[in-house]
Amino acid sequence: MSTTDCDKTRVYGTTLDVAADLYSELLTTGYSLLESDVIKVLTINIKKYAAWADAFNDAPATDDECVRPKLVIDDTTVIGVDDWAIIEPLVRAHCDLVQARRMEGAQNLGVQGAGLSSSEARQIYADAETAMKKEAFQFQPFSTETPKPKFLGDDPYWLWVRR
Numbered sequence: 562m563s564t565t566d567c568d569k570t571r572v573y574g575t576t577l578d579v580a581a582d583l584y585s586e587l588l589t590t591g592y593s594l595l596e597s598d599v600i601k602v603l604t605i606n607i608k609k610y611a612a613w614a615d616a617f618n619d620a621p622a623t624d625d626e627c628v629r630p631k632l633v634i635d636d637t638t639v640i641g642v643d644d645w646a647i648i649e650p651l652v653r654a655h656c657d658l659v660q661a662r663r664m665e666g667a668q669n670l671g672v673q674g675a676g677l678s679s680s681e682a683r684q685i686y687a688d689a690e691t692a693m694k695k696e697a698f699q700f701q702p703f704s705t706e707t708p709k710p711k712f713l714g715d716d717p718y719w720l721w722v723r724r
Contacts, residue, residue, distance in 0.1 A: 573645040576603055577636045583652065592660050600636070602655045607634050609690065610648050613697040647696045654689035658682040 573579055580600040587594055594602075611632060640648070661682035668674045677685070 571641050571643065573640045573642050575636065576600065576607065576634070576638045576640065579603060579640055579645065583656070587656060592656065593663055594656060594659060598659060599656065602659060603652055604634060606648055606651045606655055606693075607638065607640070609651070610644065610693060610697050613694045614644070614647075614699065647693055651686070651689045651693045654682070654686040658686045 574582070577600070580596065580603050583603070584594070584596045584599045587599065611634060657677055658679065661677045661679040664672075664674050664676055665679050
């Protein structure tokens, strides 16, 4: 994810591009979501992804006084192919949740319900969010060393006795 230029071979597109592609797919499969709904869902979930992927440390600082860089996620945010592979299941699950809530609302008006219930869609969304957190979290490997005791020799028994 980037707010600046990046490697063009690894870019899926801007937030608007991704939302337009997803909207056109959902529209042809019977979803009642608007493109603005898809943009909103996408932006919400990109923010969740950015928090877990530690994207805030990659954001460029805007001024010299900025202690922690501000990452602005909007319509022009560039989404990489690798980022989209992690975000996509969460975004689709969120779209399913919004669709399920709309269908349940329409059932109150007498429309025949179809698709997932909102409780099923909510569980799928929660599972997708958990999976996204696991896939997005990255940390460089590190090792720890325990110092050798400087008293009572190398025998660990004496460490326990002394407590």
